[in-house]
Amino acid sequence: EAQVTQNPRYLITVTGKKLTVTCSQNMNHEYMSWYRQDPGLGLRQIYYSMNVEVTDKGDVPEGYKVSRKEKRNFPLILESPSPNQTSLYFCASRGQAVAQLSYNSPLHFGNGTRLTVT
């Protein structure tokens, strides 16, 4: 089954304790991205990657890191989490990041990770 898998689904942690949220897709998609969802603010892009070893900042990258060592995986790293990073996080992927048809490739979202930082 084609899917984007995030882990964990729920995470409660304390300020300053490094954490990683994993994301994996089995659709051979070039493009992957991370969003955070907050009430009234919609989905805001944190980082994205067009392919292996290529990453770029989105709208709200501060306090986050990502890596793309393999095509299927795109982990989100919070080196020193703070309470304002409490949010619902979604990983997403889509195909043909470079091809001319890419602009109408739909995003496939993972199930989300609800993070609470106390």
Next chain:
Amino acid sequence: GENVEQHPSTLSVQEGDSAVIKCTYSDSASNYFPWYKQELGKRPQLIIDIRSNVGEKKDQRIAVTLNKTAKHFSLHITETQPEDSAVYFCAARRNAGNMLTFGGGTRLMVKP
């Protein structure tokens, strides 16, 4: 960068009525406009999208209209059903661009 505004933030309709959600965007270079539906506790899923060379697109009970001159696009749901209750997000992106900018979302409640 792109800025997408979505209205209303909440919408309550009676089953069988129509629902309309409106979005405006700021970047005239944007030419791809998808709509996502997010049911409670679930992931957003694409329900319909439109490109800028088309003014309207329909898929059964849902339709999207686009006015490039005014830089706004709308989602229309006819004959609403309780299962249409969800949060709906509009979004906009440039041709072959990598930033998909979302609106703030609309919580649609369909009362039986």
